[in-house]
Amino acid sequence: MKSKHFIGVGLLLVVALFSFALLNLGVGTDPDNNNSENETEIAENQDESEAEPKLYNGNPDEDLDDEVEVELDNFKETIEEQARKYPETFFLSEPTEEKVIALTFDDGPEHINTPEILDILKEEDIKATFFVLGQNVKQFPDIAQRIVDEGHQIANHSWDHDNFKDLTNEEVLDNQIIPTSEKIEKTTGVYPTIIRPPFGAITDETIEFLGYQGWKLVNWSIDSFDWHYAEDTHEEIVGQVERHYHPGGIVLLHNGVIHKETVEALPEIIELLQEDGYEFKTVDELLF
Ligand SMILES: [Zn+2]
Numbered sequence: 001m002k003s004k005h006f007i008g009v010g011l012l013l014v015v016a017l018f019s020f021a022l023l024n025l026g027v028g029t030d031p032d033n034n035n036s037e038n039e040t041e042i043a044e045n046q047d048e049s050e051a052e053p054k055l056y057n058g059n060p061d062e063d064l065d066d067e068v069e070v071e072l073d074n075f076k077e078t079i080e081e082q083a084r085k086y087p088e089t090f091f092l093s094e095p096t097e098e099k100v101i102a103l104t105f106d107d108g109p110e111h112i113n114t115p116e117i118l119d120i121l122k123e124e125d126i127k128a129t130f131f132v133l134g135q136n137v138k139q140f141p142d143i144a145q146r147i148v149d150e151g152h153q154i155a156n157h158s159w160d161h162d163n164f165k166d167l168t169n170e171e172v173l174d175n176q177i178i179p180t181s182e183k184i185e186k187t188t189g190v191y192p193t194i195i196r197p198p199f200g201a202i203t204d205e206t207i208e209f210l211g212y213q214g215w216k217l218v219n220w221s222i223d224s225f226d227w228h229y230a231e232d233t234h235e236e237i238v239g240q241v242e243r244h245y246h247p248g249g250i251v252l253l254h255n256g257v258i259h260k261e262t263v264e265a266l267p268e269i270i271e272l273l274q275e276d277g278y279e280f281k282t283v284d285e286l287l288f
Contacts, residue, residue, distance in 0.1 A: 036170045055080055055092060055221055057267075064134040079200055079219055082207060087235060089211030090202075091223035094248035094286045096246070099278045102286045103269075104220060106157055106196065107256035108135055109143035114255045116263045118143075122150055124270050129283040130255070131157035131196040134180030141187045148188040153196040153282035156180045164197045169209040177215065218283050220252035224263045224269075227254055234264035239270050245260055249281065 026213045082091045094100070098245070108114045109132055121128055130147050132154060135212075137144045147154050158176040167176070177195060185191040193215055202218045207217060221246045229236045241251060251269070253262050273280070 002127060015022045025069070053057075055219075055223070060284045063205075073198070078278055081221075083205065085204065086207050086217075089215075090207050090217045090219070090249075091287055092219050093250050094247070096248040099247055099276065100253065100281050100286060101245060101247070101273060102281050102283050103251050103253060104218075104283060105198070105253050105255040105262075106131045107136070107161065107254050107259075108132055108256065109147060111140055111143060112257050113259055113263050114140075114143050115146075117255050117266060118150060118152075119252060120147060120216070120270070121152070124267075124274075126270065126280040127151050127153070127282050128280070129153040129155055132158050132180075132184065132209035133161055134183045135149050136185050137180070140252055144184065144187050153194075153284050154184055154188060154190055154192055155194050155196065155283065156184065156192045160197050161198040162224060163199055164202045169206050172206055173189050173210070173213075177210070184279070195252075196220075214286070218250065218287065219248070220250040221247045222251045224251060224253050224265070226252075226259055226265065229261060234261040234268070237261055237265040239273070240286050241265075242271045242272055245278075247285065250286070251278050 003128060013086070079090075079092065084089045105114075105117060105128060108130055114130075128151055132144060132147075134156075144154065157180075159180050162176060162178075164172050164176070181192050195210070195217050196214055196219060197217060202217065210217065222241060224237045225240045227235045229240075237253075246253070253259075253266070253269075255262065270280075
């Protein structure tokens with residue numbers, strides 16, 4: 001209840017701020033006619049305020065214990081802070097007013113849900129991004145290949161889903177990231193330089209270490225909570241996306257073996273976003 005209330009107030013604030021920003025900028029003037037220094041400066045300032053990275057997370061409602069809720073709130077604060085601190089390396093979303101969004105699927109590939117997800121995306125002609133585990137690419141090379149063949153982006157989600165916070169920088173790089181990107185390249189011909197840390201969890205120190213070497217870290221701005229609802233019905237997953245989607249957003253979904261409900265939810269998520277005029281992008285297309 002408390003979190004719902006919070007979301008309500010939060011949304012009102014966002015709407016109010018957004019309207020104010022629009023008024024200030026006199027949106028409606030010709031966007032092409034934006035060459036004078038003054039206007040560029042305004043545009044840059046606006047970019048800064050828009051670039052405020054946000055995790056649009058209402059925690060899933062009543063059924064969470066307080067402890068989990070506190071943990072989720074802390075997590076949210078941490079990654080928002082990291083996205084502010086490392087704008088060139090750590091991303092949650094793209095600051096834009098355009099109706100574009102990226103669907104992302106973690107923890108695959110595997111042979112039960114991933115083919116079904118790929119079928120749905122193919123039918124809708126939508127390109128998504130798959131953050132895969134090295135050990136799963138090793139086990140299911142054909143499905144990794146299918147992801148790439150069908151035009152999706154394949155990215156690095158570590159070798160075996162170990163928490164990067166429990167590893168040294170060298171262990172993260174040498175045992176998790178490089179073997180995974182090498183395995184993906186050997187299997188599909190693509191060497192990913194984009195990483196999503198397992199659980200979205202990483203220390204500032206490791207972000208700096210990886211950023212210095214040119215790796216990009218991409219979390220998400222909209223958590224479908226399909227990991228939480230995996231045993232429930234798909235309506236909650238759809239509802240979570242429906243309440244929090246936004247322009248430039250990155251949606252967290254899963255295609256591991258336990259995520260049958262994600263397969264059920266996906267067509268409805270696609271439909272609701274399409275009905276609102278959203279276009280689907282890969283993470284690369286959205287951010288870089
Ligand atoms: Zn994961």
